[in-house]
Amino acid sequence: MPQIICSPSKYIQGSGEIRRLGEYCLQLGVKGAYAIVDPYIQSIYGQEISGSFDAEQIPLTLREFRGECSLIQVQQITAELDRSRVEVIVGVGGGKTLDTAKAVSYFASLPVLLVPTVASTDAPCSALSVLYSESGEFDRYLQLRRSPDVVVADTAIIAKAPVRLLAAGMGDALSTYYEARACSKSAAVTSAGGTSTLAALALARTCLETLFTDGRQALKDASAGQATAAVEHIVEANIYLSGIGFESGGLAAAHAIHNGLTLLPECRAALHGEKVAFATLVQLMLEGEAEEEISKVADFCRMAGLPVTLAELGLAGVEQERLMMAAEASCAEGSPMMNMPFSVTPKQVLEAFLAADRRGARASGHC
Incomplete structure (x- = not known):
């Protein structure tokens, strides 16, 4: 390949x-x-x-x-x-x-x-x-x-666009490295038609580093309508680095879960990147990543106003059967979930949904 x-x-x-x-x-x-x-x-x-x-x-x-x-x-x-x-x-x-x-x-x-x-x-x-x-x-x-x-x-x-849109782009870009990393481990075939390159993974990593370095300042500057250096960096990360990183690095669980969430009309008001941000936390739960890494991502989401709980997605009190419907869709044949370096079942996705939600609620002081 x-x-x-x-x-x-x-x-x-x-x-x-x-x-x-x-x-x-x-x-x-x-x-x-x-x-x-x-x-x-x-x-x-x-x-x-x-x-x-x-x-x-x-x-x-x-x-x-x-x-x-x-x-x-x-x-x-x-x-x-x-x-x-x-x-x-x-x-x-x-x-x-x-x-x-x-x-x-x-x-x-x-x-x-x-x-x-x-x-x-x-x-x-x-x-x-x-x-x-x-x-x-x-x-x-x-x-x-x-x-x-x-x-x-x-x-x-x-x-000059609403700052929520820039934040949502950061949520979309947030998944890029973690999905590309998963695809690199599994040698998945990406949207580009082959396996990932060193360049694609490097761009995906730079995308994540740029978010963590410039995200806070960019949101502050964009709130004032100013196209500062921090805004320029985040625009490049959201559009170019993430675009090349996801396409040539590969999609995995985060976007598969996003696609499943589109079946739930309760979260229809959430933007694409907002759903992807929460789905990134779900992917990290599926992968059993270290608490330090999950905390860094969750802290970034809270800083940017991105959802860390189901309630923040509009899914407060949603029945587990409805979540299972989204989980099953995320694992459907041909889904990016197939690019994960291990098999993932709908039951595991549901459990990861609930684990990410519990963690987000605890960290936000909601329980």
Whole structure:
């Protein structure tokens, strides 16, 4: 089995970069663009987006993203494309907007340029789209032919987003090293199509170290809307380091458990990274990791306002039968749980759920 690492052709990060999107598309040699844009971003930055394409004389079609990142919506958008005018797909917004843009580019066989306006997930850099049902339940992972062509992270925009989104991105990034470590031990085949590389594991480790080093200051600075060095570091960790780390390092229990949790409507209000943060603690319980390591992760979660108990996920008083349903889904055939270096049963996941919850409640002084 070969070792494989993949990444976007170009990753660009800086303040004010949204005003250069037309220039970056021009560098791709395209003559027409189709942009899928988050409605809020369109209302605030629509002129900058359109103006950047006007400056390069590139015709632009704008479509607001609404609803779910579902196969139905992706196919609908793909069918709408005017192939005589569109030569690149542009996605501007959060994770589901970007995953939709990637999926459309896949079905349309067109290059894609992505502009994350929040650093809440590591979706922008991966050759993967997470598809959901129309009602918001996890549907499938859509493996794409290649990584995005260009990723442009405008830190001035990201720093002004609600700080909860940056914290959620830190929760998503928190799992990267622990899942990559598990995949390295099991020699699992990653989303990149081979086993992990030293580079992928090193990026995943750097991602975790950056969170612990700069996370607190970044949240403080982002609360004031400032794109400081700490914010820049966390944006890179959340988007690039975590993106390459998870895709080429591998997913394991944490994301498998997240996928199972999407079946429980009680925690639908929790963000992706918030569920992943708690699921990371559950993975560490499954692995029987040392108390020192679990404490460091739990302390980080509490600092960042990430959930350490079931109640904080919206699952206060949930019946064990419901948790077992999520546990069973996390262990389904084809789940990332298969990448763990040992066999995991739904019963073990349920026990780890409860153990993580008890530990979080004790540490928070709730019992």
